[in-house]
Amino acid sequence: MSRPAPAPSAVHVPVLLERVAALLGPACALDGAVLVDATLGLAGHSLALLRAHPGLRLVGLDRDPDARAEAARRLAAASLADRATVVPAVFDELPGVLDRLGVEQVQAVLFDLGVSSLQLDRPDRGFSYAADAPLDMRMDPGAPRTAADVVNSYPVAELARVLRVHGEERFATRIARAIERERAREPFTRTGRLAELVRASIPAATRRTGGHPAKRTFQALRIEVNDELGALARALPAAIEALAVGGRIAVITFHSLEDRIVKQTLAAGATDRTPPELPVPLPGHGPTLRLLTRGGEAPAAAEVAANPRAASARVRAAERIRRAA
Numbered sequence: 001m002s003r004p005a006p007a008p009s010a011v012h013v014p015v016l017l018e019r020v021a022a023l024l025g026p027a028c029a030l031d032g033a034v035l036v037d038a039t040l041g042l043a044g045h046s047l048a049l050l051r052a053h054p055g056l057r058l059v060g061l062d063r064d065p066d067a068r069a070e071a072a073r074r075l076a077a078a079s080l081a082d083r084a085t086v087v088p089a090v091f092d093e094l095p096g097v098l099d100r101l102g103v104e105q106v107q108a109v110l111f112d113l114g115v116s117s118l119q120l121d122r123p124d125r126g127f128s129y130a131a132d133a134p135l136d137m138r139m140d141p142g143a144p145r146t147a148a149d150v151v152n153s154y155p156v157a158e159l160a161r162v163l164r165v166h167g168e169e170r171f172a173t174r175i176a177r178a179i180e181r182e183r184a185r186e187p188f189t190r191t192g193r194l195a196e197l198v199r200a201s202i203p204a205a206t207r208r209t210g211g212h213p214a215k216r217t218f219q220a221l222r223i224e225v226n227d228e229l230g231a232l233a234r235a236l237p238a239a240i241e242a243l244a245v246g247g248r249i250a251v252i253t254f255h256s257l258e259d260r261i262v263k264q265t266l267a268a269g270a271t272d273r274t275p276p277e278l279p280v281p282l283p284g285h286g287p288t289l290r291l292l293t294r295g296g297e298a299p300a301a302a303e304v305a306a307n308p309r310a311a312s313a314r315v316r317a318a319e320r321i322r323r324a325a
Helices: 017-028 044-052 065-077 091-101 147-153 156-167 172-185 191-201 215-226 228-242 256-269 301-306
Strands: 034-037 057-062 084-088 106-112 243-253 289-291 314-320
Touching (some): 017 314, 034 044, 044 057, 044 065, 057 091, 147 172, 156 172, 156 215, 191 215, 228 243, 228 256, 256 289, 256 314
Parallel strands (some): 034 057, 106 243
Antiparallel strands (some): 243 314
16 A cells, blocks of 8 residues: 655755746736646745735646646635636647637746656656655556556666667666666566666666666656657647747756757747748748746756755746747
8 A cells, every 4th residue: 555645845945936927927927827837846936926826817737637636626725716727638739628618818827847746756757766656657647658668568678768768868778787687577567667677688887876776767768658759749839839929938848858848949939930031031031939937947056955856947938939830
């Protein structure tokens, strides 16, 4: 039996809260503005923005029923539920969600990527290598594929690719081959057995640095199970398209794979698309976005000291300056 989950209200610390509030604030201040929190989680950022801007409405998306329930509870406790709509959806479903709600344009969009405190602090969800639990990792517990399915069924070459690409794991092939040997003896069902196998597969000298040896493998499996990078690559252009002129988007990432997608997408929108051989910009080819951050901004040292989970966070933001031609 797993230990009881800690009270979410005791553990949830929104990352980069003040910076996100400053970046999205001007767009949220408009009366009747709509904020889409595409990764609602425990609603920490959204609660702060709703409190700061009395005319703001929230559309919050999350695939995790536990997160939606806790977010709804927090919104109700703050007497903000009447200005919020919580939707069971993955963020790449954003266009369909807005269409069903009759929302043509929004003024702000927030993505806070990665695993929420609620998921990390519930061992039974299988996201953490720090406690033995079912090898699950689904953000939507009703989704068909678990981490155990990936570990036990992927061919060794495909499993190595997942670990190498999604986890940036140097020893991906070695780990995949070890998994192949062990799953032939007995399928993997628990996080503890997998974490120990990964630790044993990595050279001792490497194990002494860089945190837990299984960190990259667990990240890779979580990304694969939930199609996180694919969903992000589909969702960002749709979110930008939904922004009204003057609307703003902010994205918090926690590893380089996410950050690269965000950087490239925002940079493309902030670039003039006139062919370089032409002497003057072509009408309709100018940028549609204005970057609001210089690269990926990191949290201050004081925030990391207070909340170590913020250490790898980076935020990028942009403002919609015109509609696409």
